[in-house]
Amino acid sequence: xxxxxxxxxxxxxxxxxxxxxxxxxxxxxxxxxxxxxxxxxxxxxxxxxxxxxxxxxxxxxxxxxxxxxxxxxxxxxxxxxxxxxxxxxxxxxxxxxxxxxxxxxxxxxxxxxxxxxxxxxxxxxxxxxxxxxxxxxxxxxxxxxxxxxxxxxxxxxxxxxxxxxxxxxxxxxxxxxxxxxxxxxxxxxxxxxxxxxxxxxxxxxxxxxxxxxxxxxxxxxxxxxxxxxxxxxxxxxxxxxxxxxxxxxxxxxxxxxxxxxxxxxxxxxxxxxxxxxxxxxxxxxxxxxxxxxxxxxxxxxxxxxxxxxxxxxxxxxxxxxxxxxxxxxxxxxxxxxxxxxxxxxxxxxxxxxxxxxxxxxxxxxxxxxxxxxxxxxxxxxxxxxxxxxxxxxxxxxxxxxxxxxxxxxxxxxxxxxxxx
RNA sequence: GGAGGGGUCGCAUAGUGGUUUAGUGCGGCGGUCUUGAAAACCGCUAUGUCCGAAAGGGCAUCGCGAGUUCGAAUCUCGCCCCCUCCGCCA
Numbered sequence: 272x273x274x275x276x277x278x279x280x281x282x283x284x285x286x287x288x289x290x291x292x293x294x295x296x297x298x299x300x301x302x303x304x305x306x307x308x309x310x311x312x313x314x315x316x317x318x319x320x321x322x323x324x325x326x327x328x329x330x331x332x333x334x335x336x337x338x339x340x341x342x343x344x345x346x347x348x349x350x351x352x353x354x355x356x357x358x359x360x361x362x363x364x365x366x367x368x369x370x371x372x373x374x375x376x377x378x379x380x381x382x383x384x385x386x387x388x389x390x391x392x393x394x395x396x397x398x399x400x401x402x403x404x405x406x407x408x409x410x411x412x413x414x415x416x417x418x419x420x421x422x423x424x425x426x427x428x429x430x431x432x433x434x435x436x437x438x439x440x441x442x443x444x445x446x447x448x449x450x451x452x453x454x455x456x457x458x459x460x461x462x463x464x465x466x467x468x469x470x471x472x473x474x475x476x477x478x479x480x481x482x483x484x485x486x487x488x489x490x491x492x493x494x495x496x497x498x499x500x501x502x503x504x505x506x507x508x509x510x511x512x513x514x515x516x517x518x519x520x521x522x523x524x525x526x527x528x529x530x531x532x533x534x535x536x537x538x539x540x541x542x543x544x545x546x547x548x549x550x551x552x553x554x555x556x557x558x559x560x561x562x563x564x565x566x567x568x569x570x571x572x573x574x575x576x577x578x579x580x581x582x583x584x585x586x587x588x589x590x591x592x593x594x595x596x597x598x599x600x601x602x603x604x605x606x607x608x609x610x611x612x613x614x615x616x617x618x619x620x621x622x623x624x625x626x627x628x629x630x631x632x633x634x635x636x637x638x639x640x641x642x643x644x645x646x647x648x649x650x651x652x653x654x655x656x657x658x659x660x661x662x663x664x665x666x667x668x669x670x671x672x673x674x675x676x677x678x679x680x681x682x683x684x685x686x687x688x689x690x691x
Numbered sequence: 692g693g694a695g696g697g698g699u700c701g702c703a704u705a706g707u708g709g710u711u712u713a714g715u716g717c718g719g720c721g722g723u724c725u726u727g728a729a730a731a732c733c734g735c736u737a738u739g740u741c742c743g744a745a746a747g748g749g750c751a752u753c754g755c756g757a758g759u760u761c762g763a764a765u766c767u768c769g770c771c772c773c774c775u776c777c778g779c780c781a
Contacts, residue, residue: 330709345761
C-alpha cells in the first residue's frame, strides 16, 4: 500500500509504475473514489458536528416543548446523515479495494521486461560442473540412492507429493542447521513461527487480496503461509517499535505451503516445485530510508551467496525485470543454481525489498529522532529453500557410479563424505 | 467442546443512556522553587482523518463489527482475544 496523499500528488509516477510492472491497475478510478470519499466524509462530519452540538443542548434545555422540537429536528438530521453514510460506506469499500491494489514503484535500476525471461544476469559464480559421463537428473539419482519416494508421496499426498528418505533427510537437517549457523554468526535472531495464520497477515504482506488462489485456506478462514515472511512481518502488526531496536534481523525456519495454482504444467516431476517445502528465510525491518533498504538488500543477497559458496554450488545472480516483480516489491534479485541435467540455471533464492509498502498495511511504525511516527522499511530473502536446493546439490556432486559427494561444509552434520 | 468471568487514554483504575470535550493515580515531558538534587506546586501528555499558509478547528477511535436512540464506554446481537473450572488431547 502506498500513501494516498503521495498517489494524489504523484499520479504520473504511479502510472509509470503500472506500465513498467505490466499491471492493469486503474489510477484514475482510485483518484475518483478518493475525491468522493473526501467530499462525503466532510458532509457526514458536518452533520455529525451539528448533532453533537444539539445533543449537548438537549441535555440542558429545561423547557419540554423546546426540547421536543429540537429532538424532532435532529431526527431529520440523523436521517440525512445515515443516507450520506450509506453512500460513504460504498465509496469507502471501492476506495479500500483499489488502494490495496496499487503497485509499489520499481527502483530505477530495475530493467524493463514482461516476465522472468527478461531478467538480467549480473553475476556468475563457480565452475559449471564438467562431467566425463552423462550426468543424471536428481529424480533418477535420488530414486536409485533411495533418497526419495515419489510414487508413495503421490499416493499419500497427491500431485507433487514426495517422501524424502535416508540421507536426504539428514541432508535436509544439515542444510537447515548450516544455514541457521551462518545467520546466527551474523547476529540474526532466530524464529520458528506459526504458518497457520490469520488473513490480516497475508493482507499486510501483500499476498491478499490478490493471490488467494495460491494459498491453502482452512475451514476457520485462516491460511497456510507460503513463506515465513508472512508470520514474521505479522509479528509487529499494529505496533510502534522502539527506534533503538532497529534494524530487526530475523532468521526464520518454517514449512511453506503453496498451491501452485498458476503453474499446473510446470515442473510436474521431481523436487523443483512442490506444494510443501521448508525454508530458512531472512527478514529485515529497518528505518525508513532508501539507502538503508538498498544496503540491507545487498547484504541479504551477499548472505545467500555466501551460503551457496559454502556448498560450492555454481550459480548466477539475476536482477528481476519489472514485469516479474510482485505488487509490493521495489527491486528483487534471484539466485539461480546450475542444474546439469537441464543444462540451465534454476531459481533457488529470491531477495526483495518493499520500502514501507508492507509496514503501511501492517501498521508497523517507529518514532524517529524528531518524534514523528514513520512506517518501517521491510525486506526479505531466501537463505535456503529445501528440498529444491537438493536438486542442484545432488546433481552437481554426482559421480560416474551414481554416488553423490557430500559438500564439505555439511559433512560434520551428516557424518559421511559420500552418499552411495 | 461445555460453564462462568473479563477486555477503558503508556501502566493501573473510575465510569450501567445526556455537565465524559473519558475522571483519578502512576509514569513521561516542560516549568516554578533550589548551589545542585529531591520534595512540593503548576502546566502538558494518544492515533487517524479532513479544512487551513499558520494559529487553530471539525470528525472518528473505550477489543472488532452491526443495531437501538435526538444522543452509546454505558443497552442489544455477532465475532475476536484473555482468565478460571470441566472434558478431550501430542
